[in-house]
Amino acid sequence: MNIAVIGTGYVGLVSGVCFAELGNRVICVDKDTRKIDILNSGGIPIYEPGLKELSEANRAADRLAFTSDLPGAVRQSDIIILAVGTPPLPNGEANLSYIEEAALEIAEAMNGYKIIVVKSTVPVGTNERLSDLIRRRTKHLFDSVSLPEFLREGSAIKDSLQPDRIIIGVDSPLAADTMVELHKPLTEQIVVTDIRSAEMIKYASNAFLATKISFINEIANICEKVGADVTQVAEGMGYDKRIGPAYLKAGIGYGGSCFPKDTRALIQIAGHVDYDFKLLRSVVEVNQGQRFNVIRKLETIFGGELQGRTVAVWGLAFKPNTDDVRDSPALEIIQFLVENGVKVKAHDPVAMGNFQALFGKEGVEWCNDALETAQGADALCLLTEWEEFADVDLKQLQSVLNRPILIDGRNVFEEEDLLGTNFVYYSVGRPSLNQGVKEQLPALPFVQNL
Ligand SMILES: NC(=O)c1ccc[n+]([C@@H]2O[C@H](COP(=O)([O-])OP(=O)(O)OC[C@H]3O[C@@H](n4cnc5c(N)ncnc54)[C@H](O)[C@@H]3O)[C@@H](O)[C@H]2O)c1
Ligand SMILES: O=c1ccn([C@@H]2O[C@H](COP(=O)(O)OP(=O)(O)O[C@H]3O[C@H](CO)[C@@H](O)[C@H](O)[C@H]3O)[C@@H](O)[C@H]2O)c(=O)[nH]1
Secondary structure: OEEEEEOOOHHHHHHHHHHHHOOOEEEEEOOOHHHHHHHHOOOOOOOOOOHHHHHHHHHHOOOEEEEOOHHHHHHOOOEEEEOOOOOEOOOOOEOOHHHHHHHHHHHHHOOOOEEEEEOOOOOOOHHHHHHHHHHHHOOOOEEEEEOOOOOOOOOHHHHHHOOOOEEEEEOOHHHHHHHHHHHOOOOOOEEEEOHHHHHHHHHHHHHHHHHHHHHHHHHHHHHHHHOOOHHHHHHHHHOOOOOOOOOOOOOOOOOOOOHHHHHHHHHHHHHHOOOOOHHHHHHHHHHHHHHOHHHHHHHHHOOOOOOOOEEEEEOOOOOOOOOOOOOOHHHHHHHHHHHOOOEEEEEOOOOHHHHHHHHOOOOEEEOOOHHHHHOOOOEEEEOOOOHHHHOOOHHHHHHHOOOOEEEEOOOOOOHHHHOOOOOEEEOOOOHHHOEOOOOOOOOOOOOOOO
16 A cells, blocks of 8 residues: 655654555655654664664665655555654643644645544544544545554564554544555454544553553552562462553653653543543552652652762663653653752663753763763662663672662562672562661551541
Protein backbone atom coordinates (compact mmCIF):
# COMPACT_ATOMS: atom_id res chain seq x y z
CA MET A 1 0.00 0.00 0.00
CA ASN A 2 1.09 3.61 -0.46
CA ILE A 3 1.27 5.30 2.93
CA ALA A 4 2.20 8.80 4.13
CA VAL A 5 3.03 9.19 7.83
CA ILE A 6 2.73 12.79 9.04
CA GLY A 7 5.00 13.47 12.03
CA THR A 8 8.30 11.63 12.22
CA GLY A 9 8.78 11.49 15.99
CA TYR A 10 8.97 8.51 18.37
CA VAL A 11 5.71 7.08 16.96
CA GLY A 12 5.66 8.24 13.34
CA LEU A 13 9.21 7.18 12.56
CA VAL A 14 8.89 3.74 14.13
CA SER A 15 5.48 3.13 12.52
CA GLY A 16 6.67 4.33 9.12
CA VAL A 17 9.73 2.08 9.24
CA CYS A 18 7.63 -0.91 10.36
CA PHE A 19 4.95 -0.41 7.68
CA ALA A 20 7.80 -0.30 5.12
CA GLU A 21 9.22 -3.49 6.63
CA LEU A 22 5.87 -5.16 5.86
CA GLY A 23 6.41 -4.35 2.16
CA ASN A 24 4.45 -1.09 1.86
CA ARG A 25 5.78 2.08 0.23
CA VAL A 26 6.04 4.70 2.98
CA ILE A 27 6.82 8.40 2.91
CA CYS A 28 7.53 9.88 6.35
CA VAL A 29 6.83 13.61 6.59
CA ASP A 30 7.97 16.12 9.18
CA LYS A 31 7.88 19.90 9.20
CA ASP A 32 11.09 19.84 11.25
CA THR A 33 13.59 19.99 8.39
CA ARG A 34 16.47 19.24 10.79
CA LYS A 35 14.95 15.80 11.46
CA ILE A 36 14.37 15.16 7.76
CA ASP A 37 17.97 16.15 6.93
CA ILE A 38 19.32 13.75 9.58
CA LEU A 39 17.10 10.94 8.25
CA ASN A 40 18.01 11.59 4.63
CA SER A 41 21.70 11.46 5.49
CA GLY A 42 21.23 8.01 7.08
CA GLY A 43 20.98 9.13 10.72
CA ILE A 44 18.19 8.69 13.27
CA PRO A 45 17.13 11.75 15.33
CA ILE A 46 16.06 9.66 18.36
CA TYR A 47 17.58 6.79 20.34
CA GLU A 48 15.53 3.64 19.79
CA PRO A 49 17.27 0.24 19.71
CA GLY A 50 17.15 -1.46 16.27
CA LEU A 51 15.55 1.49 14.46
CA LYS A 52 18.60 2.59 12.48
CA GLU A 53 19.23 -0.85 10.99
CA LEU A 54 15.59 -1.34 10.01
CA SER A 55 15.36 2.15 8.52
CA GLU A 56 18.53 1.64 6.47
CA ALA A 57 17.33 -1.71 5.11
CA ASN A 58 13.99 -0.28 3.99
CA ARG A 59 15.50 2.83 2.45
CA ALA A 60 17.89 0.60 0.51
CA ALA A 61 14.90 -1.47 -0.69
CA ASP A 62 13.27 1.75 -1.93
CA ARG A 63 10.25 1.34 0.31
CA LEU A 64 10.95 4.24 2.68
CA ALA A 65 11.52 7.96 2.05
CA PHE A 66 11.67 11.10 4.21
CA THR A 67 10.47 14.55 3.22
CA SER A 68 9.11 17.84 4.54
CA ASP A 69 6.85 18.15 1.48
CA LEU A 70 3.50 17.21 3.02
CA PRO A 71 1.33 17.98 -0.04
CA GLY A 72 3.58 15.86 -2.29
CA ALA A 73 3.47 12.93 0.13
CA VAL A 74 -0.34 13.16 0.48
CA ARG A 75 -0.85 13.16 -3.30
CA GLN A 76 1.28 10.02 -3.75
CA SER A 77 -0.47 8.08 -0.97
CA ASP A 78 -3.79 6.31 -0.41
CA ILE A 79 -3.48 6.10 3.37
CA ILE A 80 -2.44 9.16 5.40
CA ILE A 81 -1.43 8.44 8.99
CA LEU A 82 -1.30 11.31 11.46
CA ALA A 83 1.34 10.83 14.18
CA VAL A 84 2.02 14.40 15.26
CA GLY A 85 2.35 15.37 18.93
CA THR A 86 -0.63 16.08 21.21
CA PRO A 87 1.29 17.51 24.18
CA PRO A 88 -0.44 18.66 27.37
CA LEU A 89 -1.75 22.19 27.82
CA PRO A 90 -1.14 23.71 31.28
CA ASN A 91 -4.60 22.51 32.45
CA GLY A 92 -3.88 18.91 31.38
CA GLU A 93 -6.00 18.90 28.22
CA ALA A 94 -4.41 17.67 25.01
CA ASN A 95 -3.12 20.41 22.73
CA LEU A 96 -4.76 19.64 19.39
CA SER A 97 -3.28 22.55 17.44
CA TYR A 98 -0.59 20.41 15.71
CA ILE A 99 -3.04 17.77 14.59
CA GLU A 100 -5.58 20.32 13.41
CA GLU A 101 -2.91 22.16 11.44
CA ALA A 102 -1.75 18.91 9.84
CA ALA A 103 -5.36 17.88 9.04
CA LEU A 104 -5.94 21.18 7.22
CA GLU A 105 -2.71 20.76 5.25
CA ILE A 106 -3.85 17.27 4.23
CA ALA A 107 -7.26 18.58 3.16
CA GLU A 108 -5.68 21.25 0.96
CA ALA A 109 -3.39 18.70 -0.68
CA MET A 110 -5.95 15.95 -1.42
CA ASN A 111 -6.24 14.79 -5.03
CA GLY A 112 -8.73 11.93 -4.65
CA TYR A 113 -10.17 9.45 -2.10
CA LYS A 114 -7.94 8.88 0.96
CA ILE A 115 -8.12 6.99 4.20
CA ILE A 116 -7.11 9.45 6.92
CA VAL A 117 -5.86 7.67 10.01
CA VAL A 118 -5.20 9.21 13.43
CA LYS A 119 -2.46 7.40 15.35
CA SER A 120 -1.82 10.30 17.72
CA THR A 121 -3.50 9.99 21.12
CA VAL A 122 -6.55 12.28 20.97
CA PRO A 123 -9.58 12.93 23.22
CA VAL A 124 -12.82 11.14 22.42
CA GLY A 125 -14.62 12.95 19.59
CA THR A 126 -11.47 14.41 18.02
CA ASN A 127 -11.58 12.20 14.91
CA GLU A 128 -15.07 13.47 14.18
CA ARG A 129 -13.99 17.09 14.68
CA LEU A 130 -10.99 16.59 12.38
CA SER A 131 -13.26 15.01 9.74
CA ASP A 132 -15.49 18.08 9.86
CA LEU A 133 -12.46 20.36 9.44
CA ILE A 134 -11.20 18.38 6.46
CA ARG A 135 -14.65 18.10 4.84
CA ARG A 136 -14.97 21.88 4.84
CA ARG A 137 -11.65 22.23 2.99
CA THR A 138 -11.87 19.58 0.27
CA LYS A 139 -14.33 18.25 -2.27
CA HIS A 140 -12.65 14.84 -2.29
CA LEU A 141 -14.07 11.84 -0.45
CA PHE A 142 -12.24 10.31 2.49
CA ASP A 143 -12.77 7.92 5.39
CA SER A 144 -11.60 8.46 8.97
CA VAL A 145 -9.88 5.84 11.09
CA SER A 146 -8.78 5.95 14.72
CA LEU A 147 -5.73 3.70 15.07
CA PRO A 148 -4.35 4.17 18.59
CA GLU A 149 -0.71 3.31 19.12
CA PHE A 150 0.47 1.17 22.04
CA LEU A 151 4.25 0.97 21.48
CA ARG A 152 6.63 1.59 24.37
CA GLU A 153 9.79 3.59 23.89
CA GLY A 154 12.87 1.40 24.18
CA SER A 155 11.05 -1.64 22.75
CA ALA A 156 9.16 0.20 20.02
CA ILE A 157 10.19 -2.01 17.08
CA LYS A 158 9.19 -5.23 18.79
CA ASP A 159 5.96 -3.67 20.07
CA SER A 160 5.11 -2.52 16.54
CA LEU A 161 5.98 -5.73 14.71
CA GLN A 162 4.52 -8.05 17.38
CA PRO A 163 1.70 -6.05 18.98
CA ASP A 164 -0.60 -7.59 21.59
CA ARG A 165 -3.53 -6.23 19.59
CA ILE A 166 -4.47 -3.73 16.92
CA ILE A 167 -7.46 -1.47 17.52
CA ILE A 168 -9.20 -0.04 14.45
CA GLY A 169 -11.92 2.51 15.10
CA VAL A 170 -13.86 3.03 11.90
CA ASP A 171 -17.31 3.67 10.47
CA SER A 172 -16.72 2.67 6.82
CA PRO A 173 -16.57 -1.00 5.69
CA LEU A 174 -14.11 -0.14 2.89
CA ALA A 175 -11.67 1.59 5.28
CA ALA A 176 -12.14 -1.21 7.83
CA ASP A 177 -11.20 -3.88 5.23
CA THR A 178 -8.16 -1.90 4.07
CA MET A 179 -6.91 -1.36 7.62
CA VAL A 180 -7.43 -5.01 8.56
CA GLU A 181 -5.50 -6.03 5.43
CA LEU A 182 -2.64 -3.65 6.33
CA HIS A 183 -2.30 -5.06 9.86
CA LYS A 184 -3.00 -8.73 9.17
CA PRO A 185 0.70 -9.68 8.94
CA LEU A 186 1.26 -8.35 12.48
CA THR A 187 -1.31 -10.16 14.61
CA GLU A 188 -4.56 -12.09 14.56
CA GLN A 189 -5.81 -9.95 17.43
CA ILE A 190 -7.41 -7.16 15.40
CA VAL A 191 -10.36 -5.48 17.10
CA VAL A 192 -12.62 -3.31 14.96
CA THR A 193 -14.66 -0.80 16.96
CA ASP A 194 -16.51 2.43 16.47
CA ILE A 195 -14.31 5.53 16.37
CA ARG A 196 -15.12 6.91 19.83
CA SER A 197 -14.49 3.56 21.51
CA ALA A 198 -11.07 3.28 19.83
CA GLU A 199 -10.14 6.73 21.09
CA MET A 200 -11.24 5.73 24.60
CA ILE A 201 -9.39 2.38 24.50
CA LYS A 202 -6.10 4.26 24.25
CA TYR A 203 -6.75 6.48 27.28
CA ALA A 204 -8.30 3.67 29.31
CA SER A 205 -5.30 1.40 28.66
CA ASN A 206 -2.74 4.00 29.71
CA ALA A 207 -4.81 5.02 32.73
CA PHE A 208 -5.14 1.39 33.83
CA LEU A 209 -1.38 0.75 33.54
CA ALA A 210 -0.66 3.98 35.44
CA THR A 211 -3.13 2.83 38.10
CA LYS A 212 -1.26 -0.47 38.49
CA ILE A 213 1.99 1.45 38.99
CA SER A 214 0.55 3.86 41.57
CA PHE A 215 -1.13 0.92 43.33
CA ILE A 216 2.11 -1.03 43.69
CA ASN A 217 3.97 2.13 44.74
CA GLU A 218 1.48 2.64 47.56
CA ILE A 219 1.83 -1.02 48.54
CA ALA A 220 5.63 -0.43 48.54
CA ASN A 221 5.25 2.54 50.84
CA ILE A 222 3.19 0.43 53.23
CA CYS A 223 5.71 -2.44 52.93
CA GLU A 224 8.39 -0.06 54.16
CA LYS A 225 6.39 0.56 57.31
CA VAL A 226 5.23 -3.00 58.01
CA GLY A 227 8.42 -4.86 57.08
CA ALA A 228 7.24 -6.67 53.93
CA ASP A 229 9.14 -6.79 50.62
CA VAL A 230 7.24 -5.30 47.65
CA THR A 231 9.14 -7.33 45.03
CA GLN A 232 8.00 -10.54 46.71
CA VAL A 233 4.49 -9.15 47.11
CA ALA A 234 4.32 -8.20 43.40
CA GLU A 235 5.63 -11.60 42.36
CA GLY A 236 3.06 -13.34 44.50
CA MET A 237 0.25 -11.16 43.14
CA GLY A 238 1.43 -11.49 39.54
CA TYR A 239 0.97 -15.28 39.37
CA ASP A 240 -2.77 -14.69 39.64
CA LYS A 241 -3.78 -14.60 35.96
CA ARG A 242 -6.48 -12.06 36.76
CA ILE A 243 -3.79 -9.65 38.00
CA GLY A 244 -0.72 -10.50 35.88
CA PRO A 245 2.90 -9.60 36.66
CA ALA A 246 3.30 -6.57 34.34
CA TYR A 247 3.44 -2.98 35.57
CA LEU A 248 3.90 -3.98 39.19
CA LYS A 249 7.45 -2.68 39.56
CA ALA A 250 7.62 -0.21 42.40
CA GLY A 251 9.95 2.74 41.93
CA ILE A 252 9.97 6.52 41.72
CA GLY A 253 6.70 6.66 39.78
CA TYR A 254 5.88 6.72 36.11
CA GLY A 255 7.16 9.43 33.77
CA GLY A 256 7.50 9.88 30.04
CA SER A 257 5.52 11.56 27.32
CA CYS A 258 2.41 9.38 27.74
CA PHE A 259 1.25 8.21 31.19
CA PRO A 260 1.51 11.62 32.91
CA LYS A 261 -0.06 13.42 29.92
CA ASP A 262 -2.78 10.88 29.14
CA THR A 263 -3.95 10.38 32.74
CA ARG A 264 -4.40 14.12 33.13
CA ALA A 265 -6.11 14.37 29.73
CA LEU A 266 -8.57 11.60 30.68
CA ILE A 267 -9.42 13.44 33.91
CA GLN A 268 -10.21 16.46 31.70
CA ILE A 269 -12.22 14.36 29.20
CA ALA A 270 -14.32 13.09 32.11
CA GLY A 271 -14.59 16.57 33.59
CA HIS A 272 -16.04 17.92 30.34
CA VAL A 273 -19.00 15.57 30.76
CA ASP A 274 -19.37 16.42 34.47
CA TYR A 275 -17.71 13.25 35.69
CA ASP A 276 -15.19 13.44 38.49
CA PHE A 277 -12.68 10.63 37.84
CA LYS A 278 -11.68 10.34 41.52
CA LEU A 279 -9.67 7.15 41.16
CA LEU A 280 -7.48 8.56 38.40
CA ARG A 281 -6.95 11.83 40.28
CA SER A 282 -5.54 9.78 43.15
CA VAL A 283 -3.31 7.81 40.77
CA VAL A 284 -1.79 11.08 39.56
CA GLU A 285 -1.40 12.42 43.10
CA VAL A 286 0.29 9.23 44.33
CA ASN A 287 2.67 9.33 41.36
CA GLN A 288 3.65 12.90 42.12
CA GLY A 289 4.41 12.05 45.75
CA GLN A 290 6.39 8.96 44.81
CA ARG A 291 9.02 11.03 42.98
CA PHE A 292 9.71 12.96 46.13
CA ASN A 293 10.32 9.87 48.26
CA VAL A 294 13.90 10.04 46.97
CA ILE A 295 14.22 13.52 48.46
CA ARG A 296 12.53 12.48 51.71
CA LYS A 297 15.02 9.63 52.07
CA LEU A 298 17.95 11.99 51.47
CA GLU A 299 16.55 14.40 54.03
CA THR A 300 16.17 11.61 56.58
CA ILE A 301 19.79 10.55 56.11
CA PHE A 302 21.14 14.10 56.24
CA GLY A 303 19.02 15.07 59.25
CA GLY A 304 16.94 17.46 57.15
CA GLU A 305 19.97 19.46 55.96
CA LEU A 306 20.51 19.20 52.19
CA GLN A 307 22.21 22.56 51.66
CA GLY A 308 25.87 22.25 50.67
CA ARG A 309 25.77 18.46 50.04
CA THR A 310 26.97 16.92 46.80
CA VAL A 311 24.48 14.43 45.32
CA ALA A 312 25.22 12.22 42.33
CA VAL A 313 22.33 11.25 40.02
CA TRP A 314 22.42 8.18 37.79
CA GLY A 315 19.84 8.33 35.01
CA LEU A 316 17.92 11.20 33.43
CA ALA A 317 15.68 9.43 30.87
CA PHE A 318 12.20 8.46 32.14
CA LYS A 319 13.09 4.79 31.55
CA PRO A 320 16.08 2.88 30.14
CA ASN A 321 16.79 2.41 26.43
CA THR A 322 15.42 5.79 25.39
CA ASP A 323 16.77 9.33 25.16
CA ASP A 324 13.31 10.75 25.96
CA VAL A 325 13.22 12.95 29.06
CA ARG A 326 9.69 14.31 28.72
CA ASP A 327 8.16 14.33 32.21
CA SER A 328 11.06 12.31 33.54
CA PRO A 329 11.04 12.17 37.37
CA ALA A 330 14.71 13.27 37.18
CA LEU A 331 13.61 16.74 36.03
CA GLU A 332 11.65 17.49 39.22
CA ILE A 333 14.05 15.71 41.55
CA ILE A 334 17.13 17.55 40.24
CA GLN A 335 15.23 20.85 40.14
CA PHE A 336 14.35 20.43 43.84
CA LEU A 337 17.91 19.51 44.80
CA VAL A 338 19.44 22.45 42.92
CA GLU A 339 16.90 24.89 44.41
CA ASN A 340 17.79 23.63 47.87
CA GLY A 341 21.48 24.34 47.58
CA VAL A 342 22.64 20.82 46.63
CA LYS A 343 25.56 20.42 44.25
CA VAL A 344 24.27 17.90 41.68
CA LYS A 345 26.48 15.69 39.49
CA ALA A 346 24.59 13.74 36.81
CA HIS A 347 25.01 11.19 34.05
CA ASP A 348 22.83 9.32 31.56
CA PRO A 349 24.16 7.06 28.79
CA VAL A 350 22.07 8.70 26.03
CA ALA A 351 19.64 11.29 27.41
CA MET A 352 22.05 13.99 28.62
CA GLY A 353 21.61 16.23 25.54
CA ASN A 354 17.80 16.12 25.67
CA PHE A 355 17.86 16.72 29.42
CA GLN A 356 20.08 19.77 29.06
CA ALA A 357 17.81 21.11 26.31
CA LEU A 358 14.84 21.03 28.73
CA PHE A 359 16.54 21.74 32.07
CA GLY A 360 19.38 24.01 30.93
CA LYS A 361 23.09 23.32 31.24
CA GLU A 362 23.65 25.46 34.33
CA GLY A 363 23.50 24.29 37.94
CA VAL A 364 24.51 20.66 37.34
CA GLU A 365 27.92 19.08 36.81
CA TRP A 366 27.55 16.77 33.78
CA CYS A 367 29.67 13.63 33.95
CA ASN A 368 30.86 11.07 31.41
CA ASP A 369 30.23 7.82 33.23
CA ALA A 370 28.78 6.21 36.33
CA LEU A 371 31.89 6.26 38.52
CA GLU A 372 32.97 9.77 37.53
CA THR A 373 29.49 10.94 38.60
CA ALA A 374 29.80 9.26 41.99
CA GLN A 375 33.34 10.54 42.63
CA GLY A 376 33.40 12.66 45.81
CA ALA A 377 29.59 12.74 46.22
CA ASP A 378 27.93 12.62 49.65
CA ALA A 379 25.13 10.41 48.28
CA LEU A 380 24.09 8.73 45.04
CA CYS A 381 20.52 8.47 43.68
CA LEU A 382 19.76 5.91 40.98
CA LEU A 383 16.76 7.20 39.01
CA THR A 384 16.84 5.15 35.75
CA GLU A 385 17.66 1.44 35.67
CA TRP A 386 20.16 1.50 32.78
CA GLU A 387 22.22 -1.69 32.54
CA GLU A 388 25.38 0.40 32.80
CA PHE A 389 24.42 1.26 36.39
CA ALA A 390 23.31 -2.22 37.39
CA ASP A 391 26.71 -3.54 36.25
CA VAL A 392 28.74 -1.30 38.56
CA ASP A 393 30.64 -3.12 41.30
CA LEU A 394 29.34 -1.68 44.56
CA LYS A 395 32.68 -2.09 46.37
CA GLN A 396 34.33 0.07 43.70
CA LEU A 397 31.44 2.51 43.90
CA GLN A 398 31.86 2.79 47.65
CA SER A 399 35.54 3.59 47.24
CA VAL A 400 34.87 6.67 45.06
CA LEU A 401 31.96 8.15 47.01
CA ASN A 402 32.70 10.65 49.75
CA ARG A 403 30.01 8.94 51.88
CA PRO A 404 28.61 5.50 51.00
CA ILE A 405 24.97 6.48 50.67
CA LEU A 406 22.90 4.90 47.89
CA ILE A 407 19.23 5.65 47.21
CA ASP A 408 18.13 3.05 44.67
CA GLY A 409 14.93 4.43 43.15
CA ARG A 410 14.42 1.41 40.90
CA ASN A 411 15.26 -1.58 43.12
CA VAL A 412 18.20 -2.47 40.88
CA PHE A 413 20.48 -3.95 43.53
CA GLU A 414 19.99 -7.15 45.50
CA GLU A 415 21.22 -8.28 48.90
CA GLU A 416 24.20 -10.15 47.38
CA ASP A 417 25.38 -6.99 45.55
CA LEU A 418 25.60 -5.24 48.90
CA LEU A 419 27.61 -7.98 50.63
CA GLY A 420 30.98 -6.74 51.85
CA THR A 421 30.00 -3.08 51.55
CA ASN A 422 28.82 -0.78 54.26
CA PHE A 423 26.44 1.33 52.25
CA VAL A 424 23.62 3.26 53.78
CA TYR A 425 21.18 1.75 51.28
CA TYR A 426 17.56 2.62 50.69
CA SER A 427 15.45 1.11 47.91
CA VAL A 428 11.68 1.12 47.36
CA GLY A 429 9.45 -1.06 49.51
CA ARG A 430 12.22 -3.45 50.59
CA PRO A 431 12.97 -2.50 54.21
CA SER A 432 14.86 -5.73 54.90
CA LEU A 433 17.54 -4.56 52.43
CA ASN A 434 17.94 -1.16 54.08
CA GLN A 435 21.50 -1.12 55.33
CA GLY A 436 22.99 1.27 57.82
CA VAL A 437 19.61 2.76 58.59
CA LYS A 438 18.00 -0.16 60.38
CA GLU A 439 14.81 1.42 61.60
CA GLN A 440 12.91 -0.08 64.45
CA LEU A 441 9.69 -1.38 62.91
CA PRO A 442 6.79 -0.18 65.00
CA ALA A 443 4.72 -2.79 66.79
CA LEU A 444 1.59 -3.16 64.71
CA PRO A 445 -1.49 -1.96 66.56
CA PHE A 446 -4.04 -4.71 67.06
CA VAL A 447 -7.10 -2.55 66.42
CA GLN A 448 -7.00 0.59 64.41
CA ASN A 449 -9.62 3.26 64.07
CA LEU A 450 -9.14 4.66 60.61
N1 LIG B 1 6.02 8.38 22.32
C1 LIG B 1 5.33 7.29 22.52
O1 LIG B 1 5.83 6.32 23.07
C2 LIG B 1 3.88 7.21 22.09
C3 LIG B 1 3.25 5.96 22.08
C4 LIG B 1 1.90 5.89 21.71
C5 LIG B 1 1.22 7.04 21.32
N2 LIG B 1 1.88 8.23 21.32
C6 LIG B 1 1.15 9.40 20.82
O2 LIG B 1 1.59 9.62 19.47
C7 LIG B 1 1.66 11.02 19.19
C8 LIG B 1 3.06 11.39 18.75
O3 LIG B 1 3.94 11.20 19.83
P1 LIG B 1 5.52 11.26 19.64
O4 LIG B 1 6.11 10.90 20.94
O5 LIG B 1 5.91 10.52 18.42
O6 LIG B 1 5.72 12.83 19.37
P2 LIG B 1 7.04 13.56 18.86
O7 LIG B 1 7.00 14.92 19.48
O8 LIG B 1 8.23 12.70 19.05
O9 LIG B 1 6.82 13.70 17.28
C9 LIG B 1 5.84 14.49 16.69
C10 LIG B 1 6.40 15.01 15.36
O10 LIG B 1 5.35 15.63 14.63
C11 LIG B 1 5.93 16.69 13.89
N3 LIG B 1 4.86 17.60 13.43
C12 LIG B 1 4.07 18.41 14.17
N4 LIG B 1 3.20 19.07 13.36
C13 LIG B 1 3.45 18.66 12.09
C14 LIG B 1 2.91 18.98 10.81
N5 LIG B 1 1.89 19.86 10.68
N6 LIG B 1 3.43 18.40 9.72
C15 LIG B 1 4.45 17.52 9.83
N7 LIG B 1 5.01 17.17 11.01
C16 LIG B 1 4.52 17.74 12.12
C17 LIG B 1 6.91 17.31 14.87
O11 LIG B 1 7.88 18.11 14.22
C18 LIG B 1 7.50 16.06 15.52
O12 LIG B 1 8.66 15.62 14.87
C19 LIG B 1 1.16 11.72 20.45
O13 LIG B 1 -0.22 11.93 20.34
C20 LIG B 1 1.44 10.69 21.55
O14 LIG B 1 0.58 10.85 22.64
C21 LIG B 1 3.18 8.34 21.69
O1 LIG C 1 6.09 -1.68 36.47
C1 LIG C 1 6.37 -0.56 36.03
C2 LIG C 1 6.32 -0.26 34.65
C3 LIG C 1 6.64 1.03 34.23
N1 LIG C 1 7.00 1.98 35.14
C4 LIG C 1 7.29 3.35 34.68
O2 LIG C 1 6.22 3.77 33.83
C5 LIG C 1 6.70 4.68 32.85
C6 LIG C 1 6.24 4.26 31.46
O3 LIG C 1 6.90 3.07 31.08
P1 LIG C 1 6.54 2.25 29.76
O4 LIG C 1 5.10 1.92 29.74
O5 LIG C 1 7.48 1.12 29.66
O6 LIG C 1 6.95 3.28 28.60
P2 LIG C 1 6.18 4.26 27.60
O7 LIG C 1 7.03 4.36 26.41
O8 LIG C 1 5.79 5.51 28.33
O9 LIG C 1 4.84 3.46 27.16
C7 LIG C 1 3.54 3.75 27.67
O10 LIG C 1 2.98 4.87 27.03
C8 LIG C 1 2.88 4.73 25.59
C9 LIG C 1 2.36 6.03 25.05
O11 LIG C 1 0.98 6.15 25.16
C10 LIG C 1 1.97 3.55 25.27
O12 LIG C 1 1.89 3.41 23.85
C11 LIG C 1 2.51 2.28 25.90
O13 LIG C 1 1.60 1.22 25.68
C12 LIG C 1 2.66 2.53 27.40
O14 LIG C 1 3.24 1.38 28.02
C13 LIG C 1 8.23 4.70 33.01
O15 LIG C 1 8.59 5.88 33.74
C14 LIG C 1 8.55 3.46 33.83
O16 LIG C 1 9.68 3.62 34.63
C15 LIG C 1 7.05 1.68 36.49
O17 LIG C 1 7.38 2.55 37.32
N2 LIG C 1 6.74 0.41 36.90
